[in-house]
Amino acid sequence: xxxxxxxxxxxxxxxxxxxxxxxxxxxxxxxxxxxxxxxxxxxxxxxxxxxxxxxxxxxxxxxxxxxxxxxxxxxxxxxxxxxxxxxxxxxxxxxxxxxxxxxxxxxxxxxxxxxxxxxxxxxxxxxxxxxxxxxxxxxxxxxxxx
Amino acid sequence: xxxxxxxxxxxxxxxxxxxxxxxxxxxxxxxxxxxxxxxxxxxxxxxxxxxxxxxxxxxxxxxxxxxxxxxxxxxxxxxxxxxxxxxxxxxxxxxxxxxxxxxxxxxxxxxxxxxxxxxxxxxxxxxxxxxxxxxxxxxxxxxxxxxxxxxxxxxxxxxxxxxxxxxxxxxxxxxxxxxxxxxxxxxxxxxxxxxxxxxxxxxxxxxxxxxxxxxxxxxxxxxxxxxxxxxxxxxxxxxxxxxxxxxxxxxxxxxxxxxxxxxxxxxxxxxxxxxxxxxxxxxxxxxxxxxxxxxxxxxxxxxxxxxxxxxxxxxxxxxxxxxxxxxxxxxxxxxxxxxxxxxxxxxxxxxxxxxxxxxxxxxxxxxxxxxxxxxxxx
Numbered sequence: 422x423x424x425x426x427x428x429x430x431x432x433x434x435x436x437x438x439x440x441x442x443x444x445x446x447x448x449x450x451x452x453x454x455x456x457x458x459x460x461x462x463x464x465x466x467x468x469x470x471x472x473x474x475x476x477x478x479x480x481x482x483x484x485x486x487x488x489x490x491x492x493x494x495x496x497x498x499x500x501x502x503x504x505x506x507x508x509x510x511x512x513x514x515x516x517x518x519x520x521x522x523x524x525x526x527x528x529x530x531x532x533x534x535x536x537x538x539x540x541x542x543x544x545x546x547x548x549x550x551x552x553x554x555x556x557x558x559x560x561x562x563x564x565x566x567x
Numbered sequence: 568x569x570x571x572x573x574x575x576x577x578x579x580x581x582x583x584x585x586x587x588x589x590x591x592x593x594x595x596x597x598x599x600x601x602x603x604x605x606x607x608x609x610x611x612x613x614x615x616x617x618x619x620x621x622x623x624x625x626x627x628x629x630x631x632x633x634x635x636x637x638x639x640x641x642x643x644x645x646x647x648x649x650x651x652x653x654x655x656x657x658x659x660x661x662x663x664x665x666x667x668x669x670x671x672x673x674x675x676x677x678x679x680x681x682x683x684x685x686x687x688x689x690x691x692x693x694x695x696x697x698x699x700x701x702x703x704x705x706x707x708x709x710x711x712x713x714x715x716x717x718x719x720x721x722x723x724x725x726x727x728x729x730x731x732x733x734x735x736x737x738x739x740x741x742x743x744x745x746x747x748x749x750x751x752x753x754x755x756x757x758x759x760x761x762x763x764x765x766x767x768x769x770x771x772x773x774x775x776x777x778x779x780x781x782x783x784x785x786x787x788x789x790x791x792x793x794x795x796x797x798x799x800x801x802x803x804x805x806x807x808x809x810x811x812x813x814x815x816x817x818x819x820x821x822x823x824x825x826x827x828x829x830x831x832x833x834x835x836x837x838x839x840x841x842x843x844x845x846x847x848x849x850x851x852x853x854x855x856x857x858x859x860x861x862x863x864x865x866x867x868x869x870x871x872x873x874x875x876x877x878x879x880x881x882x883x884x885x886x887x888x889x890x891x892x893x894x895x896x897x898x899x900x901x902x903x904x905x906x907x908x909x910x911x912x913x914x915x916x917x918x919x920x921x922x923x924x925x926x927x928x929x930x931x932x933x934x935x936x937x938x939x940x941x942x943x944x945x
Binding site for chain 2: 517
């Protein structure tokens with residue numbers, strides 16, 4: 422800031438509103454369930470494939486014959502990173518924070534956060550458990566060590 | 568029936584702008600400068616060009632961008648347009664030009680790229696990924712860091728291996744008068760840097776750069792007829808696309824770079840041990856390590872042994888990114904690697920690898936979503 426300290430202009434706070442998910446008819450049930458604290462995934466009746474994120478058709482067999490299923494909440498840690506720099510003002514006061522990729526016991530993989538004091542103590546492939554959470558009015562899925 | 572195009576086409580000329588910050592220049596203007604220099608280097612007139620392949624600027628997508636560049640050089644190409652497979656586009660378009668020439672659809676092609684994220688907007692690199700902003704999932708570099716952590720945990724790769732890639736690039740870039748970042752880095756300095764998105768520190772990450780680079784592609788026969796002074800034969804190329812987003816990818820630690828390289832080696836009739844020098848896309852240090860593995864230079868999980876002790880530096884077994892790569896020369900997505908490959912095969916690189924006869928080049932796009940391999944000879 423080069424402005425003189427005497428300037429009376431009020432400091433403009435950066436907008437901390439995060440971009441929300443793009444909710445479509447295909448993804449609405451997923452977000453509705455998470456708001457109620459339930460983690461769900463899509464299951465193909467035709468080829469038995471399970472997947473996330475929500476799509477209109479099974480990416481394996483391309484059929485649209487599927488339904489939402491409740492996840493067991495069991496998962497394993499595929500990988501994780503720890504942000505020491507905020508790329509959005511909403512995370513400026515949360516540093517450092519982690520973002521992880523987990524694989525649900527049923528197969529689908531997803532982006533999440535692991536609830537843990539020191540993320541550098543995490544271990545690849547360690548078992549995790551689903552924890553329902555809220556962020557900016559949306560239900561989201563976090564995980565903690567099992 | 569398969570037709571082998573190995574050695575039938577050449578890169579006849581190369582040209583580029585300065586790298587770094589180029590304030591006030593449009594990407595079209597930078598493309599024109601690079602094309603002008605590439606045509607001069609090839610020693611041919613603009614009107615001989617009848618194909619124009621363009622990679623759209625990463626920082627700002629524009630509809631019909633290829634036609635804007637064609638208009639700016641008053642060209643009416645037979646074939647032209649924009650190819651978008653991210654950072655693999657340049658090698659993809661060079662190979663497409665070769666196939667179009669061999670199919671009789673055009674005679675002389677220009678392939679060009681320009682962008683200005685340094686003085687313009689770098690927002691495309693820092694944007695949230697997919698629908699996951701609520702989790703704090705931001706920036707391209709984070710996805711590469713996610714892959715790096717898996718590689719370290721699953722295969723035991725130490726951070727020193729990532730560091731070896733940065734150290735080699737910075738050593739070579741320091742010797743390159745045209746490099747954007749001319750500051751050597753020791754492994755100790757690398758290991759002491761603070762984390763940015765762990766396991767990455769700042770020096771694991773590409774530069775952000777303005778600049779343009781172009782190449783001229785034609786058949787070897789045409790180059791001979793036109794008296795092109797230093798044509799560099801294209802011996803092999805190949806492609807592979809992993810496609811899955813990082814979170815969805817069933818195997819995070821290998822990519823379709825393997826398929827791309829196998830295709831290119833088969834076309835060239837060569838093996839990894841025949842390569843004297845490599846220009847490997849090093850947008851992030853992990854990218855170069857995994858590419859070397861997938862290309863067959865080291866077994867999966869043994870890359871740390873391959874890159875240590877200066878083995879990928881000038882004088883080592885496989886000198887890599889001899890003009891500095893994305894980590895030191897310019898963050899441009901890939902064309903600078905092709906240009907350095909051409910200089911190595913001509914024998915006039917600043918850090919010339921003695922008696923180098925074959926150079927392998929990788930381009931890759933997205934977060935290892937797409938891959939293209941190019942093998943040059945003499």
